[in-house]
Amino acid sequence: MAFTTRFQSFVCEGDSLTCEVAGFEIIARIVRDDCPDAPDERQEGFWPSLYIDAPGFIGPGNNFRERFAQAQARAEAVMEAWRKDEWFYCGIVLSVALEGILLDDHAASLWGIEANYPDSDNAYLTDVANELLPEALDAGRAILARLTASAAALGDGASP
Template sequence: MVADGEHPGAPDDRQDGFWPSLYKDAPGFIGPGNNFRERFARAQAEAEAIMEAWRCGDWFYCGIVLSVSLDGVILDEHAISQWGVEANYPGSDNVHLTGAADDLLPDAIAIGRRAAQRLCATLSKLEARTC
């Protein structure tokens, strides 16, 4: 995960095997079999297109931040987050962004519950002092 404000780097720096390879021990090995040259050429063209789109800013890495509130009261403005998520990736409908948020939701709810319990305990202490 990438901290807020940090740049995650280029896609080919982040992913072993981003660039296709004809060498069996290389991370981007396209596999043995028929038409390996054509498969390699397609994979190379795709990698080049993805890199060009990234360089042009057509897609980027972003962060997903969940806040927690109850009846309009913000319990935690930045309860949990995940950074370095691809957005507007070529050929993507970005539905994975919702999936990433859904994956964070159980932890955000737990954080919110703890914050609400602390708030209730503080309010109870304040009430006890004023009585």
């Protein structure tokens, strides 16, 4: 049970994947994360550091100044790309339907994921969708069970 197609190497909000499992149609879609925080506000250690107690410590060893300069340039490039909206944070949101009827538009999700991150192929987005698939199926089954129980109760009460 998995999505057999993958998200593209460049994605937009609203892009989606679909799969069918046990009669349920599961749709994984990309939704832009509405948290406005910049990458350096979200990720501890985003900026490299030469200080051992700092979260961005690059580690001791040969060429530490060169490694620091490379890490600094990389962090600056990532921040600039984010400012230009070349990449964004998103959520992967799964919905579940049965026979064309939407059971849950938000059956499972994970937020704060980088989409179109520099030098990324977005493969992680599909991995997340596959990891959320069992949760979405459980939600679909639970809703179907409630609907079935409600229909049975209505059926029992409708007898003359």
